[in-house]
Amino acid sequence: MPRRPLDESDVRIRPGRRGSRPRTKTRPEHADSEVALVTGVDRGRYTVLADAGGPDERPVTAMKARELGRERVVPGDRVDLVGDTSGAEGSLARIVRIVERTTVLRRTADDSDPVERVIVANADQLVIVTALADPEPRTRMIDRCVVAAYDAGMDALLALTKADLADPAPLVALYEPIGVRVVVTSVGPDGIVGLDEVHRALAGRASVLVGHSGVGKSTLVNALVPGAYRATGVVNDVTGRGRHTSSSAIALRVRVPELEGDAPTWVIDTPGVRSFGLAHVDPSRLLSAFADLAAVGEECPRGCTHTADAPDCALDEWVADAPDAEVRAARAARVESFRRLLASRTGAADPEAPPVSAAPDTPTTPDA
Numbered sequence: 001m002p003r004r005p006l007d008e009s010d011v012r013i014r015p016g017r018r019g020s021r022p023r024t025k026t027r028p029e030h031a032d033s034e035v036a037l038v039t040g041v042d043r044g045r046y047t048v049l050a051d052a053g054g055p056d057e058r059p060v061t062a063m064k065a066r067e068l069g070r071e072r073v074v075p076g077d078r079v080d081l082v083g084d085t086s087g088a089e090g091s092l093a094r095i096v097r098i099v100e101r102t103t104v105l106r107r108t109a110d111d112s113d114p115v116e117r118v119i120v121a122n123a124d125q126l127v128i129v130t131a132l133a134d135p136e137p138r139t140r141m142i143d144r145c146v147v148a149a150y151d152a153g154m155d156a157l158l159a160l161t162k163a164d165l166a167d168p169a170p171l172v173a174l175y176e177p178i179g180v181r182v183v184v185t186s187v188g189p190d191g192i193v194g195l196d197e198v199h200r201a202l203a204g205r206a207s208v209l210v211g212h213s214g215v216g217k218s219t220l221v222n223a224l225v226p227g228a229y230r231a232t233g234v235v236n237d238v239t240g241r242g243r244h245t246s247s248s249a250i251a252l253r254v255r256v257p258e259l260e261g262d263a264p265t266w267v268i269d270t271p272g273v274r275s276f277g278l279a280h281v282d283p284s285r286l287l288s289a290f291a292d293l294a295a296v297g298e299e300c301p302r303g304c305t306h307t308a309d310a311p312d313c314a315l316d317e318w319v320a321d322a323p324d325a326e327v328r329a330a331r332a333a334r335v336e337s338f339r340r341l342l343a344s345r346t347g348a349a350d351p352e353a354p355p356v357s358a359a360p361d362t363p364t365t366p367d368a
């Protein structure tokens with residue numbers, strides 16, 4: 001019996017076990033599944049948006065079909081939906097397949113859970129919300145977020161809040177050279193100053209927001225998506241604060257029609273997520289986020305870790321071979337930035353004492 005080639009409506013079925021039974025994969029109900037976007041997860045119930053952006057756009061509550069096994073479904077996922085997809089009160093659809101993801105963001109393993117789990121799928125950008133003061137910015141935390149973003153194949157956007165309290169210039173100088181776009185906001189008498197710039201940076205993209213408690217992330221989200229939390233019940237109406245009972249992310253639609261063109265704008269808030277799992281980050285993959293350095297790294301010995309003490313790392317040669325002092329200084333700074341990010345993966349780097357770098361006229365040479 002010839003097998004029909006797999007297509008989009010196929011559910012992943014584990015092979016084997018009942019070996020003799022032919023794998024009839026054609027399930028009529030799955031043939032007319034529809035693609036939906038996962039916006040939230042709460043205790044085994046998924047909120048998905050069917051026909052997202054289309055004329056029949058509607059929120060639907062769904063559960064995971066058994067066929068998916070232990071595979072996690074997370075906000076940002078596109079899924080195939082079957083069953084009652086009407087979205088009517090009390091209806092429950094089933095998620096039968098996860099569409100292949102373009103990006104995955106993992107949160108860090110912690111004491112309660114030793115596994116680095118995927119928390120958001122298909123996001124384009126990681127927005128690192130950092131207060132310029134109160135609480136003080138922590139560059140190591142920002143570095144780690146940048147690494148997580150680059151490793152996930154996402155862009156990094158630094159949103160500096162509370163510019164009324166401190167000057168953003170030093171942080172801008174630290175992050176713009178490594179490809180991080182920076183937006184600056186403050187709270188003024190008529191709302192958030194700088195919101196237009198934030199809108200421009202988010203328009204047409206799916207952006208994950210992260211930030212420590214008190215940095216002004218909720219203030220920002222509320223300005224971007226007025227009333228969103230009331231609608232989703234995530235925030236207590238009286239205190240305005242998140243219940244933060246779980247660390248599951250939630251996708252919220254931002255309406256900026258004049259900026260976004262055809263692509264919708266989403267922000268994905270991650271209550272309770274404070275850091276990202278970086279144990280899996282591969283130095284070469286991180287290097288590939290720095291196009292100029294990646295080209296240089298092609299000349300490195302196989303398996304080079306690209307750290308300051310790596311023998312014969314081509315990055316050091318590239319700094320040493322600069323035609324003049326100015327170029328050398330620029331290259332050294334670039335390599336230092338990369339190595340700073342690399343070091344942030346592990347517990348090694350002290351935020352107040354970044355790894356010792358080459359002064360412009362004394363390029364680092366490997367000790368080995």
Ligand SMILES: Nc1nc2c(ncn2[C@@H]2O[C@H](COP(=O)(O)OP(=O)(O)OP(=O)(O)O)[C@@H](O)[C@H]2O)c(=O)[nH]1
Nearest residue numbers: 161162163185186187212213214215216217218219
């Ligand atoms: N001066 C100043 N204060 C701000 C600014 N943005 C937010 N705040 C204040 O900072 C405090 C924390 O803001 P939130 O938006 O609750 O911060 P959060 O990051 O969501 O923190 P959690 O709710 O604890 O997760 C609040 O008192 C805000 O009013 C700003 O631009 N300037």
Ligand SMILES: [Zn+2]
Nearest residue numbers: 300304306313
């Ligand atoms: Zn190297």
